[in-house]
Amino acid sequence: MDYAVMLSNFEREAGRDASARIPQQQRLYHCLRAAILKGDIGEGTRLLPTRELAADLGVARNSVLYAYERLAEEGFVHAKRQGTVVARVGLQQSPAVMAGETPVLSKRVADIVRPGAGMDDPLPFLPGTPALDEFPLAQWRRCVERAWRAAGAAQLGYMRRDDNLTLRQAIAEYLRVSRGVRCDADQVLVTDGTQSALDLCARALAEANDIAWMENPGYGGARNAFLAADLRLVPIPVDADGLAPDPQHWRDTPPKLIYITPSHQYPLGAVMSLERRLALIAEARAAGALIIEDDYDSEFRHHGAPLAAVQGLADDAPVIYLGTFSKVMFPALRIGFMVLPRALAPAFRSTAGALMLRGRIVEQLALADFIEAGHFTRHLRRMRRLYAERRMALEDALQRHVNGLLTVSGGAGGMHLSARLDVPVADTEVSSVGRTHGLVLRALSRFCLPGTQTGYNGLVFGYGSVPASRMDPLAQQVRTVIQLALANRARRRE
Structure with a gap:
């Protein structure tokens, strides 16, 4: 029987868990159990005698005895006259799994909108995030x-x-x-x-x-x-x-x-x-x-x-x-x-x-x-004043630093604003570049149903959690991000 996989697993476990001070007999038990469950040690296989396996692994024979006994108690192995044998309990993998197939989600969730990378990070401009520190x-x-x-x-x-x-x-x-x-x-x-x-x-x-x-x-x-x-x-x-x-x-x-x-x-x-x-x-x-x-x-x-x-x-x-x-x-x-x-x-x-x-x-x-x-x-009154201040600061900063690249639209309320891109670059590309620069710039086209994105190319800025004092430098970052996205597009077209 080839114990190469089990031996390497054992050594890797020993190195990783040394700081946790897990006894070697438990590590050996876990490695054998995992090898049986994965099919590395097949059903009906006779395990090595305890003395021989202990010598191969360089561990005490009692550790091997402990591992075999635990496996027997749980029904993974049987102690027979000819030795310790892996039980036949239907552990073989199904043909679909062996062929590399994986379960798939239902068709009804195929078009579900999933959060993009970093959407849960506390980064600037994430929509829907209130001023939690207030x-x-x-x-x-x-x-x-x-x-x-x-x-x-x-x-x-x-x-x-x-x-x-x-x-x-x-x-x-x-x-x-x-x-x-x-x-x-x-x-x-x-x-x-x-x-x-x-x-x-x-x-x-x-x-x-x-x-x-x-x-x-x-x-x-x-x-x-x-x-x-x-x-x-x-x-x-x-x-x-x-x-x-x-x-x-x-x-x-x-x-x-x-x-x-x-x-x-x-x-x-x-x-x-x-x-x-x-x-x-x-x-x-x-x-x-x-x-x-x-x-x-x-x-x-x-x-x-x-x-x-x-x-x-x-x-x-x-x-x-x-x-x-x-x-x-x-x-x-x-x-x-x-x-x-x-x-x-x-x-x-x-x-x-x-x-x-x-x-x-x-x-x-x-x-x-x-x-x-x-x-x-009282909290609503305070937040209404705070968000109005933050929106005004963001609009002013965008006007100063991103004028000609973006046009702000939408009513003056809430905790977010949308802006149309006035340059020939996809909002999804700007969003991707923004993420690498620590900004959450949601692409407006992503809010459309599939096949209806034409005419919607812009960004959504959540300003609720961004202090007014940060708007100016962040707007400069937005300008840099849009310019980088434009440069990337130009390189691809060359």
Whole structure:
């Protein structure tokens, strides 16, 4: 029998684990076990006698005895008259694995938008990242501590559907006052965030092959949720007034779901006009469609008061309103909410209770306390001023250093802005070069559905986590990145 692989594994393990002081008998056991599982030592193979293997490896015979005994206890080997033999328990690899084939993901996730390299790194201009160092952590910590002091055994179990009534009441009151949403606590469903809410909508409100309208370009998370539910996506263009369907869209591809970000279109930044909002409600009602209004950062409108939500423009509007605390507080909180039409709320809440994980009641009670104590509103006011300052600093810096290469577009709100590239280079190339220079410059074309990228060539800048004092040198880096991308393109064409 050839023990070359096992011997090399043993020596490598011995060298790597020396600092961990793992006994040699355990290392030998692990190496033999791994060799059997991988098929390096086949079923029915007789292992070397303990004295012979100990001599070959230069270890004590007791170490070999220990390894053989452990393998026997677990059923990997049998001690027989002719020696220790590897058991026949179906460890041989299947023909597919032996041929080098690997399992593949389902077709429904083939077009899922996946984060690019570095998308989770805390690098400048990553969209959707708030100013975490400005969050009032001490006040939040006191709310969490109070919630835990008040908690008992009941709060440690799986949460009943109505256990978060305090938070739902706080959310409903805030939305009525600040967003013009028509709701009460019974219409509010607490979720794990916007993505969780989108998944629920896609699964509970539409059948496979139903049509979902997507803003194009638009939010990749909504696209992912709809694709994973086997919905047919129809790209709807966006103009300065928001989602812009024409009569042919309503006639040829009537939707079951319509996804919109009307307060600050993601990623272009357009604000949907009142005329467009009212028309969309009327058309959706006539078509029997549901509007999913994602109000992800409406609190951060830099000029004037935040616009009222689409949901509140008409009685019993066919709108499901989504919100999240990830952007306005911090992403790790993982708490969001939905406001459901009154007639839909009971059935949807019951279904969601069967599909969603429940728990984290203490964090929800702490959040309700944070809102009711006024900390949430004060934090929003501070962040609104801070993000307005950072956006202005970024626009000024881009104007000084990248003028002629980029043109900023979109409404003045939120935590990101988009900019059109005014030079003949692909935004994906600029994004790739930017990553090597420590910048997250999201390519605008990546927000489009496949085959619809024509006319969208630009960059998306998330400025929420970037101090105003850093904008000037960062804008100079952006200029360098674009120039390098242009030079790379020129070299390829030579």
